[in-house]
Amino acid sequence: xxxxxxxxxxxxxxxxxxxxxxxxxxxxxxxxxxxxxxxxxxxxxxxxxxxxxxxxxxxxxxxxxxxxxxxxxxxxxxxxxxxxxxxxxxxxxxxxxxxxxxxxxxxxxxxxxxxxxxxxxxxxxxxxxxxxxxxxxxxxxxxxxxxxxxxxxxxxxx
Amino acid sequence: xxxxxxxxxxxxxxxxxxxxxxxxxxxxxxxxxxxxxxxxxxxxxxxxxxxxxxxxxxxxxxxxxxxxxxxxxxxxxxxxxxxxxxxxxxxxxxxxxxxxxxxxxxxxxxxxxxxxxxxxxxxxxxxxxxxxxxxxxxxxxxxxxxxxxxxxxxxxxx
Numbered sequence: 001x002x003x004x005x006x007x008x009x010x011x012x013x014x015x016x017x018x019x020x021x022x023x024x025x026x027x028x029x030x031x032x033x034x035x036x037x038x039x040x041x042x043x044x045x046x047x048x049x050x051x052x053x054x055x056x057x058x059x060x061x062x063x064x065x066x067x068x069x070x071x072x073x074x075x076x077x078x079x080x081x082x083x084x085x086x087x088x089x090x091x092x093x094x095x096x097x098x099x100x101x102x103x104x105x106x107x108x109x110x111x112x113x114x115x116x117x118x119x120x121x122x123x124x125x126x127x128x129x130x131x132x133x134x135x136x137x138x139x140x141x142x143x144x145x146x147x148x149x150x151x152x153x154x155x156x157x158x
Numbered sequence: 159x160x161x162x163x164x165x166x167x168x169x170x171x172x173x174x175x176x177x178x179x180x181x182x183x184x185x186x187x188x189x190x191x192x193x194x195x196x197x198x199x200x201x202x203x204x205x206x207x208x209x210x211x212x213x214x215x216x217x218x219x220x221x222x223x224x225x226x227x228x229x230x231x232x233x234x235x236x237x238x239x240x241x242x243x244x245x246x247x248x249x250x251x252x253x254x255x256x257x258x259x260x261x262x263x264x265x266x267x268x269x270x271x272x273x274x275x276x277x278x279x280x281x282x283x284x285x286x287x288x289x290x291x292x293x294x295x296x297x298x299x300x301x302x303x304x305x306x307x308x309x310x311x312x313x314x315x316x
Contacts, residue, residue, distance in 0.1 A: 024233060033303075034234075041233060048231050053211075072230045073206050074243065075182060075199060076192075079314075085232065107314075115314055121307040130308070138310040145191075149279040150288070151307040152296040156237075156265075156273055 008098075009065075009105045012056035016063075017045035020056045023066040027088040055109065057102050065089040065098045067106055077116030082106075084120040103136050121151040166256075167223075167263045170214035174221075175203035178214045181224040185246040213267065215260050223247040223256045225264055235274030240264075242278040261294050279309040 012020050021041035028035035035041070048054035053072070059065040067087045074081040084106065089098050110118055120138060122129050130140075140148045170178050179199035186193035193199070206212040211230070217223040226244040242264065247256050268276055278296060280287050288298075298306045 036234070044233050048233060051231070053231055054233075068233060070230045070232070072228045072241070073209070073212055074228070075202050075206060075212075075226060076194070083230070110314060117314065118312045120310045122310055123303070123305045124308050125305050130310075133310050136312070138312045140308050140310050142311055145281070147281045147283050149309040150282050150298050151309045152278045152280055152288075152291050152298050153300055154276045154294070154296045156268060156275065 008061075009057055009059040009101050011105075011109065012049060012058050012066075014046055014049045016056070016058060017049055018042045019058060019063045020045050020049070020066050020068070023058070023063060023088055023090075024068065024086060026090070027066075027086060030091070057105050057109070059089075059098050059102055060093075064093050065102060067102045069106060069109075071113065071115070074117070079114035079116040081117045081119060082110050082113075082115045084118060099132060100136070166219075167215055167217040167259050169263075169267065170207060170216045170224075172204055172207045174214070174216060175207055176200045177216060177221045178203050178207070178224050178226070181216070181221060181246055181248075182226065182244060184248070185224075185244060188249070215263050215267070217247075217256050217260055218251075222251050223260060225260045227264060227267075229271065229273070232275065237272035237274040239275045239277060240268050240271075240273045242276060257290060258294070 018038070021038045021044075024041055025035050025038045027033075045056070049056060054068070054070050056069070057067040065088060068085045070083050070085055071080040072083070087099060087102060106118070118138070120133060122133060142149065176196070179196045179202075182199055183193050183196045185191075203214070207214060212226070212228050214227070215225040224244065224246050225242060227240050227242050229238040229240050232239040245257060245260060264276070276296070278291060280291060300307065
């Protein structure tokens with residue numbers, strides 16, 4: 001039995017692109033973050049989910065939660081590194097264990113793909129999220145370090 | 159003139175794998191971080207530098223500085239996202255502008271590859287590094303957010 005058949009969560013297929021896009025769009029609308037809209041996201045996800053570098057997990061039917069993750073190589077590890085880019089559960093169903101179920105499946109998928117490290121960027125003030133991920137074995141300090149790392153970004157504008 | 163011909167910095171080729179590996183190894187030895195050794199790193203880098211997801215920049219001949227970056231897709235952006243995984247300048251030559259030159263070339267390479275966003279994780283207490291990247295246009299808050307993000311990790315052990 002592959003990880004895609006466990007519980008209510010499963011790996012998204014290319015034909016789930018619109019569902020994944022809808023949830024990611026709702027996520028950003030809820031948190032006042034810019035979104036290019038469902039149509040653009042769907043078209044990008046059709047391409048991304050067909051490739052090897054991106055995977056998504058959805059939960060429920062109709063889907064009520066989504067996780068989006070990317071893989072990349074890292075010179076310090078034998079296997080790839082996975083970044084959990086997004087994890088969203090619709091507001092009414094939060095606190096019911098769906099997020100934990102998705103993390104368990106993420107974990108299983110990562111193992112299956114020989115992933116060495118899972119990363120996630122979390123807003124410093126989002127204590128609920130920080131507690132959630134700490135409960136699931138994530139730490140704000142890298143192995144061998146006692147210092148927290150901050151996530152810096154610079155956008156390239158056209 | 160491509161970015162690989164500017165100044166003393168250039169994009170590393172597959173045959174530079176051992177030089178890149180040597181500098182990355184020295185980096186980790188200097189900062190008491192585990193390293194699998196030059197031989198393992200060289201073999202990984204031969205494979206990584208031949209692919210599309212990783213690139214390295216080296217400066218000087220013999221090389222005295224290195225940057226290692228990875229690319230991955232991101233659903234929120236048209237182009238890929240680049241993570242600057244490592245930037246190392248040998249101790250004697252720090253503060254002489256080599257780091258800035260490498261960042262300029264990273265920037266040029268990113269533009270050439272239609273990158274939308276450059277990311278980097280920086281230790282919270284490393285004020286020199288934070289100032290350096292802030293001078294180069296990086297910010298600890300994402301566009302549209304006023305909150306810092308922390309970088310969380312979980313290793314998967316075999």
